Amino acid sequence: xxxxxxxxxxxxxxxxxxxxxxxxxxxxxxxxxxxxxxxxxxxxxxxxxxxxxxxxxxxxxxxxxxxxxxxxxxxxxxxxxxxxxxxxxxxxxxxxxxxxxxxxxxxxxxxxxxxxxxxxxxxxxxxxxxxxxxxxxxxxxxxxxxxxxxxxxxxxxxxxxxxxxxxxxxxxxxxxxxxxxxxxxxxxxxxxxxxxxxxxxxxxxxxxxxxxxxxxxxxxxxxxxxxxxxxxxxxxxxxxxxxxxxxxxxxxxxxxxxxxxxxxxxxxxxxxxxxxxxxxxxxxxxxxxxxxxxxxxxxxxxxxxxxxxxxxxxxxxxxxxxxxxxxxxxxxxxxxxxxxxxxxxxxxxxxxxxxxxxxxxxxxxxxxxxxxxxxxxxxxxxxxxxxxxxxxxxxxxxxxxxxxxxxxxxxxxxxxx
Amino acid sequence: xxxxxxxxxxxxxxxxxxxxxxxxxxxxxxxxxxxxxxxxxxxxxxxxxxxxxxxxxxxxxxxxxxxxxxxxxxxxxxxxxxxxxxxxxxxxxxxxxxxxxxxxxxxxxxxxxxxxxxxxxxxxxxxxxxxxxxxxxxxxxxxxxxxxxxxxxxxxxxxxxxxxxxxxxxxxxxxxxxxxxxxxxxxxxxxxxxxxxxxxxxxxxxxxxxxxxxxxxxxxxxxxxxxxxxxxxxxxxxxxxxxxxxxxxxxxxxxxxxxxxxxxxxxxxxxxxxxxxxxxxxxxxxxxxxxxxxxxxxxxxxxxxxxxxxxxxxxxxxxxxxxxxxxxxxxxxxxxxxxxxxxxxxxxxxxxxxxxxxxxxxxxxxxxxxxxxxxxxxxxxxxxxxxxxxxxxxxxxxxxxxxxxxxxxxxxxxxxxxxxxxxxxxxxxxxxxxxxxxxxxxxxxxxxxxxxxxxxxxxxxxxxxxxxxxxxxxxxxx
Ligand SMILES: Cc1cc2nc3c(=O)[nH]c(=O)nc-3n(C[C@H](O)[C@H](O)[C@H](O)COP(=O)(O)OP(=O)(O)OC[C@H]3O[C@@H](n4cnc5c(N)ncnc54)[C@H](O)[C@@H]3O)c2cc1C
Ligand SMILES: Cc1cc2nc3c(=O)[nH]c(=O)nc-3n(C[C@H](O)[C@H](O)[C@H](O)COP(=O)(O)OP(=O)(O)OC[C@H]3O[C@@H](n4cnc5c(N)ncnc54)[C@H](O)[C@@H]3O)c2cc1C
Numbered sequence: 001x002x003x004x005x006x007x008x009x010x011x012x013x014x015x016x017x018x019x020x021x022x023x024x025x026x027x028x029x030x031x032x033x034x035x036x037x038x039x040x041x042x043x044x045x046x047x048x049x050x051x052x053x054x055x056x057x058x059x060x061x062x063x064x065x066x067x068x069x070x071x072x073x074x075x076x077x078x079x080x081x082x083x084x085x086x087x088x089x090x091x092x093x094x095x096x097x098x099x100x101x102x103x104x105x106x107x108x109x110x111x112x113x114x115x116x117x118x119x120x121x122x123x124x125x126x127x128x129x130x131x132x133x134x135x136x137x138x139x140x141x142x143x144x145x146x147x148x149x150x151x152x153x154x155x156x157x158x159x160x161x162x163x164x165x166x167x168x169x170x171x172x173x174x175x176x177x178x179x180x181x182x183x184x185x186x187x188x189x190x191x192x193x194x195x196x197x198x199x200x201x202x203x204x205x206x207x208x209x210x211x212x213x214x215x216x217x218x219x220x221x222x223x224x225x226x227x228x229x230x231x232x233x234x235x236x237x238x239x240x241x242x243x244x245x246x247x248x249x250x251x252x253x254x255x256x257x258x259x260x261x262x263x264x265x266x267x268x269x270x271x272x273x274x275x276x277x278x279x280x281x282x283x284x285x286x287x288x289x290x291x292x293x294x295x296x297x298x299x300x301x302x303x304x305x306x307x308x309x310x311x312x313x314x315x316x317x318x319x320x321x322x323x324x325x326x327x328x329x330x331x332x333x334x335x336x337x338x339x340x341x342x343x344x345x346x347x348x349x350x351x352x353x354x355x356x357x358x359x360x361x362x363x364x365x366x367x368x369x370x371x372x373x374x375x376x377x378x379x380x381x382x383x384x385x386x387x388x389x390x391x392x393x394x395x396x397x398x399x400x401x402x403x404x405x406x407x408x409x410x411x412x413x414x415x416x417x
Numbered sequence: 418x419x420x421x422x423x424x425x426x427x428x429x430x431x432x433x434x435x436x437x438x439x440x441x442x443x444x445x446x447x448x449x450x451x452x453x454x455x456x457x458x459x460x461x462x463x464x465x466x467x468x469x470x471x472x473x474x475x476x477x478x479x480x481x482x483x484x485x486x487x488x489x490x491x492x493x494x495x496x497x498x499x500x501x502x503x504x505x506x507x508x509x510x511x512x513x514x515x516x517x518x519x520x521x522x523x524x525x526x527x528x529x530x531x532x533x534x535x536x537x538x539x540x541x542x543x544x545x546x547x548x549x550x551x552x553x554x555x556x557x558x559x560x561x562x563x564x565x566x567x568x569x570x571x572x573x574x575x576x577x578x579x580x581x582x583x584x585x586x587x588x589x590x591x592x593x594x595x596x597x598x599x600x601x602x603x604x605x606x607x608x609x610x611x612x613x614x615x616x617x618x619x620x621x622x623x624x625x626x627x628x629x630x631x632x633x634x635x636x637x638x639x640x641x642x643x644x645x646x647x648x649x650x651x652x653x654x655x656x657x658x659x660x661x662x663x664x665x666x667x668x669x670x671x672x673x674x675x676x677x678x679x680x681x682x683x684x685x686x687x688x689x690x691x692x693x694x695x696x697x698x699x700x701x702x703x704x705x706x707x708x709x710x711x712x713x714x715x716x717x718x719x720x721x722x723x724x725x726x727x728x729x730x731x732x733x734x735x736x737x738x739x740x741x742x743x744x745x746x747x748x749x750x751x752x753x754x755x756x757x758x759x760x761x762x763x764x765x766x767x768x769x770x771x772x773x774x775x776x777x778x779x780x781x782x783x784x785x786x787x788x789x790x791x792x793x794x795x796x797x798x799x800x801x802x803x804x805x806x807x808x809x810x811x812x813x814x815x816x817x818x819x820x821x822x823x824x825x826x827x828x829x830x831x832x833x834x835x836x837x838x839x840x841x842x843x844x845x846x847x848x849x850x851x852x853x854x855x856x857x858x859x860x861x862x863x864x865x866x867x868x869x870x871x872x873x874x875x876x877x878x879x880x881x882x883x884x885x886x887x888x889x890x891x892x893x894x895x
Binding site for chain 2: 033081082083085094096097098099100101102103104117118120121122123125127128129130131132133136138139142143144146147148149150151152153174175213214215218219220235246259
């Protein structure tokens, strides 16, 4: 019997386990299906991790190393090369691995930290032939950075998500020619710094409001056809451009990996595609928490760490002090907002302040973020610019939550210069 | 010198090879590609049709009904995923209702058991997701779903186990009649056989023309599909067809034996080997399917694919001795998958009629089992992993396929040589992430088991290389 089982040993799982240890739990198990801890960070050998959390620029593996070092100082048990197949509502965790065999472990609390997977060609319906040479950007990243093999020489990238942008630079540095990055939306889905450092610096054109409308080639990709799209994202006939290439990389979004979560009957949020969570990252199943990319897709690992520490502390509190109490209110999406995390709040259970992560649903210039209750502003925040590709966060002091009934609404509106 | 050489190892060639391997004969199968089941057999609706579509009195009608019975038996003996879920043909108008009457009558004359016309409400009671506009349906309880490539693989493996020789990467380029046998020209030299069987799918016209006067053309017609995530797999429980037209059996919505939902196909003239999908074709499939089952959530699509029908523009298959010692199994369009086991039987009969001696072997090995970790209960899983730890390591997370299962398929009679070959044998890579996560690991396993560098590993057919060269860092010229 464990006090806490953490599923997934990426940055989310590591931070959550360390925090739970610091908060007093002693029987903690991390289950990780890969052979090493660190999660997706292991294949992200570029710089740019930790700027907020450590105030320095680290590579993915370096960032992960900071936490595996911290973990080594605790007594947290780790089982790598072991995959969790099922969790039951009474927190029994079914797992399998070559060394531990097929086992079922019981836990007083569980933290879900399984990360996410990439959307595929099938999910977005790119028509055309099905030759070799179509990869998700993350799979290509693994081939290059972990396996040491180049999956292509002349490359077109569909989607301007961060992984695609990072791979544009990586493939270029490895001697490939990246011909174009094609994005169906009128704005990029990636971080501005990645647009500059990975495309502009290498003179790789970014085609906004364009998409891939055909893939040609029998054995290997030989050509892709790119067309401009209208406001409804439908290709405009007559705008076709042809790119002779051998590889198409897809960077068209990440999907939280929640099959275990849904199968356990935990309430999901169709907007985040993660579990709907409370202020402390607890799911609808008491004692089960979710954090990191499995809860909602993050662009920066620093936020993953912070959020996961919250989940780790909350799991410890659940085990040591019992279930969280108090009335609950929803957090609603007002105009301009596409999702919030948490989705529900128990004001009594908020520590000093309530952190709300959210994304905007279009590009905003100078604007104000309003957190409202019953039509009245509880607090507001000003921003110079916001984009759907960059997660936003605001912090509401606990004292402002006193007496709030009926729920909070987060909305965004542009303000005049 | 072989007694019989079969050209093509799709489901038809494989069924024929298996049937002939029951007898004291030397049998070979020449397949152009590096694996079996890579033609139309891997890309179709995967339905074992009940048999009300073909015109009564045709060979097709007889083989369809017989094939659907045999397939049930073969799938059970050879451990091929199979489920008899029944099918419905929907009617949306009075004219469609008349068509159902015609189909019912044909089915009865073809000897299809259990056919019944349902009212719209009865149909909706069985399939609550059907559209309100459905007026009635033809219910066929013997229709089933199957894993088409695993059926083909199981038949081919059984043939090989019983002595047939499978020659992969062997393309037949010409046939030359010698005194009492055929000289078969291939890309790998000349083979000789007393009988040749043409099971070349969409290329069956080309192969026919190598041996006999030209008298038919394959007019390929492509069908495009959506495959949806398991989250949609329960949208319907039976195969839901619309009324057939000149173009084909129409767009269907059906569960698959793997738990997904399949939606398609359309029918458009296409080049022979062009398995592309098109935006227009997929739009048509979506729109048409929604008429039957409005609630299908195409947001859950995990894959599009297309298959090419070997249409000859006739109401029947082209099955005949076309030249001395030369048997056509040509124009095998739908319901070719269903009919294949019966086509194999019939092929043996026709060859016998042409002078081939059929003498049963004393022993015919008709058994196949493979471990499917995902389907085991807890106790069996525990036992399996403690016996062989490789079964404890999950390689494909979406389909829960273990390393043990992948390693095991290298020790079957027809081991895989490609990533898709592993997928057809184990389901690894078939799930919602479409191999995004496991493909690099499968490449690694293939490279190790086949003892070739990762750069040589192909996605499917020879030539479909995945990787180019090692990175600068690995090559050491940074
Ligand atoms: C390709 C890529 C590039 C990125 N680049 C940057 C960047 O430049 N800067 C930045 O700050 N952030 C970047 N990020 C974001 C950041 O890396 C992620 O937000 C962060 O890694 C998410 O952490 P996680 O622990 O939630 O998920 P992951 O790192 O994905 O970890 C999840 C772990 O759970 C394991 N797991 C899943 N299911 C199971 C199971 N059933 N049983 C056992 N184990 C399981 C997985 O093997 C994995 O190790 C990038 C992300 C990606 C994908
Ligand atoms: C869209 C679609 C949907 C269908 N749905 C169904 C269904 O639901 N139920 C059903 O019963 N049937 C269905 N069918 C029909 C069924 O798939 C086919 O009838 C069946 O797969 C044909 O098998 P085959 O062995 O004849 O052809 P194939 O599987 O195409 O095999 C032919 C083989 O011959 C090889 N070959 C060709 N030329 C040469 C050469 N010169 N030398 C060596 N090898 C050669 C090819 O490489 C290939 O492997 C469907 C077909 C399509 C296209």
